[in-house]
Amino acid sequence: MSKKRLGRGLDALIPNGDSGSVPENEIKKIDINKIESNPYQPREEFNDELLEDLSYSIKEHGLIQPITVKEEEKGVYQLVAGERRWRAAKLAGLDKIAAVVQDYSPQQMMEVALIENLQREDLNPLEEAKAYQRLIEEFDLIQAEVAESVGKSRSTISNSLRLLNLAPKIQEYVSHETLTVGHARTLLALDTFKEQESVAKEIIENELSVRETERLIKELTSDEHEKEEVKKEIKEKDPNIIAIEDRLRKRLGTKVNINHGSDKGKIVIEYYSDEELARVLEHLDR
Structure with missing residues (x-):
């Protein structure tokens, strides 16, 4: 045809x-x-x-x-x-x-409806991704053909379709603009829906920027050597101290390390920009 x-x-x-x-x-x-x-x-x-x-x-x-x-x-x-x-x-x-x-x-009807909405910017990111996926599944198209049909680059189609790999709850957040597409894409680095939803909760509660979210996810997905170092540190640390670190990390949205001695210790709060420092201080002032 x-x-x-x-x-x-x-x-x-x-x-x-x-x-x-x-x-x-x-x-x-x-x-x-x-x-x-x-x-x-x-x-x-x-x-x-x-x-x-x-x-x-x-x-x-x-x-x-x-x-x-x-x-x-x-x-x-x-x-x-x-x-x-x-x-x-x-x-x-x-x-x-x-x-x-x-x-x-039927294929032309779907393409026309999709293009009309794209040109008027009427679709949310998930509606757009689902429409591309439907074109692929119902009319046996490849991504390059979809891109040609709707006048987009292949990478645009590919990046849009990746949003469908997010947890259903995250997709709902993106549809209702609770999370930005930028935040959502960073969550794709996480292996499970549970992890995605957990980090999304931190993003929303702590109003993390995309850059801050990327750093947080990088920590959570560190390579095996780093993971072994963390495991070793955890074994040596008091579970109560670990629990406190975790609470502070979730509250402040950044890495927190507590060095606890017999009589004294110190708390190290990491930040990566002036903007992030201001956000941490704002949380501490509350």
């Missing part, structure tokens, strides 16, 4: 309704209740407040750009692009909506 590539963007398959490229007779007024949503829509969440705003705008000024649909059977259509406009038009109480009717394969 020949494939239409979408690397040039939406204009490759979707005529721009207000650019004059679509003859007037190709834009139809369609019963809004005869249109079904795009089953390949990558977007999982729609902001109700923004939909209300768009609905009000449509009531006041009308629909400026038509949606794009595919005719499934006589009088029944499937949405290809413009789901926010379609939803807002329904909220506005429109009976009919302007639409460009074109024929698309």
Whole structure:
């Protein structure tokens, strides 16, 4: 089957309704209740407040750009692009909506829906990653083909897909912007979901920067020689001292070492920048 590539963007398959490229007779007024949503829509969440705003705008000024649909059977259509406009038009109480009717394969429908959202920056990072993965699985594509289809570099696709290796809880944090993508990518260095969730909790509670998170993870994933040194140190240390070090490390978000003697000792708190020192002092002042 020949494939239409979408690397040039939406204009490759979707005529721009207000650019004059679509003859007037190709834009139809369609019963809004005869249109079904795009089953390949990558977007999982729609902001109700923004939909209300768009609905009000449509009531006041009308629909400026038509949606794009595919005719499934006589009088029944499937949405290809413009789901926010379609939803807002329904909220506005429109009976009919302007639409460009074109024929698309299932793969093209998914690509168009994905590109539309990418160009408008409407997808969160996990929705984007899931959409790439669905293209790969449902249409037997390789990453390079997905990259060509959506006009992205192969490394962009690869880095996006790696987010799907995160613990489900971490994916939820990224979707809701509790964690940044930068923080999330550093967690991929950890072997288990439990470790990822534990470090994520520290990031959130201690407001760690990405650089601070990288240092923390580097400590947790030190090479075997360093691990043996740590084990040796642990064997020699009082378990109560180790527990205190661990509490301080979690509280301050940095490495803490206690050298405890018979009558006296010292606490060493490591920091790696002026910014990190200020953060540690802020925690100590609380």
